[in-house]
Structure formats: structure tokens, C-alpha cells
Amino acid sequence: MTTVLGMALVGCAGDDGDTASDATTSLRSAASSLASAGGSASSSATKEAPAEASEAAAAAESECGQKTTARPELIRELPADFPTLVGWEPTEVVNQGQTRAVSGALRGEVADLVTVRDNAADELVTQGYTQAGSEEEVGYEAEAEFEGPQEVSIKVRPLCRDHLVLTYTVRQ
Secondary structure, three states: OHHHHHHHHHHOOOOOHHHHHHHHHHHHHHHHHHHHOOOOOOOOHHHOOHHHHHHHHHHHHHHHHHHHOOOHHHHHHOOOOOOOOOOOEEEEEEEEOOEEEEEEEEEOOHHHHHHHHHHHHHHHHHOOOEEEEEEEEOOOEEEEEEEOOOEEEEEEEEEEOOEEEEEEEEEO
16 A cells, blocks of 8 residues: 555656655655554555454544435335345435335445346345336445336445435335
8 A cells, every 4th residue: 555655646646756755755764654653664455454354444434424324114114125225224214295205225335336227126026126227426435227016216326435325215
């Protein structure tokens, strides 16, 4: 990680030798600080120690707050036998007239938006719904519309670090 940071700092320096020298000095200072804190300037993010992984999980939880706290009782807000994606846990319900939106968190990253949408769509199609359309805005959200026993739409968007929110909106 430090090597990449150093390359980025030096790469941003352009042709100005003083700026490159300052970037190198800053890099050495950062590496020194990392080493004195018990880290290694050549450590890899893929070789995290268990304690570092715990800290990362705690940081993600802190960033997400209560947004990922499952509320299993909310599953009753969806029609009986409604097909939801494996790993999805309901966290919030919003009712507006005959429309009910049940949101839930699941692990994932922004790059997974379309895949999660497609997997949720496959679950609905398997249970007899017909997909009427879909769209996505890269990096922001992915949506799909369905017809069947109820009109259903799904929307997947980023929630917080390492989590996505998948909302099933059911119109009855």
C-alpha cells in the first residue's frame, strides 16, 4: 500500500524536481510512522493480520451505524412466500397507501450493484414474476420492474462501506 501511495505521490509531482523530492520525503515519513506503529512499509492489504481485520470490521460497523441492523420481523411486511435474495436482511419498511417498500442490507460493493439486481431478479422470475424492464446508473443504482401476483420493483444502491441496500417495492 505504501509503495502504491509513493508511486502516486511521485507520479503527481510532474517535472518539478523539488515537488518529487518533497513527495519522496513525505513517503519516507509515512513509512517510518507506519513501521513505528507496528506496521510494515511492504505489508499487503491481502495479508491483513486478524487484529487488523477486526479493526476494519469495527470501522465498517461504525460507518454503517444501525443501517445494517437486521429486523427479521419486517419480513412479514412482504407478501407470503415472497422470494428474497439469499443474504438479504430487512432493515426498514416505508408504507405509502397501497405501496410498501421493504429495504434490507447485504454485503457487497458498488461494483456488485448489477449482479445483486440480476440475482434478485432471477429469484422473482423463478417464482413466476415477469421482468418488465431494468436499468442501471453505473456506480449509483440498479433497478428492475416486474409483473406478477403484485407489481414489484427492486432497487440496489450503495449503503455504506462493504454494504448495499436492496429495496423491494410492492404495489398491491
